[in-house]
Amino acid sequence: MKAQVQTTEIIQAYQRPLAFYTLATMIPWGLWFISGHISHLSPYSHEMKWITSILSFTGLLAPVLIAFWFILPNKTLREDFMRRFFNFKTLKPQYLLITVFLMLVSILAAQAISLLFGYPADQFQLRGSFSFSSGIFPVWVLLLLAPLLEELAWHSYGTDCLRSRFNLFTASVLFAFFWSLWHFPLSFIKDYYHSNLVESGLIYSVNFVVSLVPFVLIMNWLYYKTNRNMLLPIVFHISAGFFNEIFSTHPMSKVIQTGLLLVLSAFLVLTNRSLFFNRIFNPSTIN
Template identity: 35%
Template sequence: MGHITQPIRYYPLRFFGLVFLFSWLPWSVAAYLSYLPDMRQLTLVTALLGLLGPAVAAWVMLRTSGNSLLRQDYRSRVFALKGITPSRLLIMLGLILIPLLAATWLSVLSGHSASQFAFSAGFLPMLPLALIAALMEELGWRSYGVDSLRSVWGILLPTSLAFSGLWALWHLPLFFIHDTYQNQLWQAGGIYVANFFISMLPATILANWFYYRYQRSIPAAVLFHFALVMAAELMQTEPLTKCLWTMILLLVAALLIAIEQDLFLKAQPEN
């Protein structure tokens, strides 16, 4: 009697429960430490530990699954570079940078500073942290998380809506860690906090589009995430301009869904 291959079965509730546990616990500690004197280094280390949450949760799910097909699927995608071509990279950068430049242009036209087009001094120092964040998140989100949600709905649009909400919620403790980007938004005002959470939706739609069009390549997802974070740090972009950027990205995402209805609105065969 031949060996029967066990089909891939996902457990999204367990995965996201582990993600929130592994991230929120160290971030809660970091939030407490960040307001104590002489704790800056320990706060940073603890905050970075929280970034490991998605990757560690995915590792736990893979190790405990008992499913060889799931682990084989992961190994085939974690170094999948075949679909990453120069033309696709240009499309990726264009869909991120053109809306940003358009938002900045509109901002300047409305009377805001033209210095927003200048390169930011914080761009190069942010490179290592942005790469680490993209790696740690995407080794969880798109090695297991997004596919697990899609196994529930079968259709990419509701999957993307659900994931964008969970992704936004995952960031919540960062608003309480002193001097993080999210904490600075909190200090700047509620509109910027709202914009941060809303921006998760177009970012998710674009990221999922690239992820599935790149045959579920994890490196492609890392590249997109990294490019998106670094675009936000590229120029001296004002917070209000980032709100305009979100609005334009929402329009781009809506157009993408209209063009790619087969991908976003129809049930796809299981992986």
């Protein structure tokens, strides 16, 4: 209980949300808009591909460096980071299973439901290639590295600095809104996932934005239920990218998946009101 009380106090030490989110938006945006411009130049040389990829990766890395810039000078935050990142004691089996398999179950269920509306059964086949490009980096590397780097930023500093000011529900919705804006410049980088998403149709772009709300709510539920264990958001984010990429999923099935996750996240919010709506973190919500 003492450690949980200390957790309540430590969350209040994450006090610079405006500075963090301003820097974590502006720096990647600048790099990604330049990258997007270069990616559409013709002729698009191999050297330009390298420049585009390096700029894109640097934009991805920037929020992590910003988070560490805020954390490292503060002994309390440094110790808190180490405790949360190398924390295996709160990895309870039920939360670990949900972390690893929820996105697999949800996409398979969505594909099964889509069959009722006439969408093809070959969605269940493994995809022979990836649906997007990642420049000079292999796509499978990006599927692992991007979630790792993002969550090292969002759940080392970003989530708790919002939680120090708002209840968990508000903090999660605000972050989902920020996250959708944060991804925006990626839609201008030729052949990248978000660029292909825009070309596939408005409904699928809107679905990506909407899907972030239940995704963040579920991820933060896992995060706080395990006393802010950083490993679970990392694994959950990796599993989402991996399982939504390996099958020949019709884009409409991802819309259905968003609907399923919205229902699940609403259930979690309604059955965990203290966790989501208490202004101050309540240790009794951990179990």
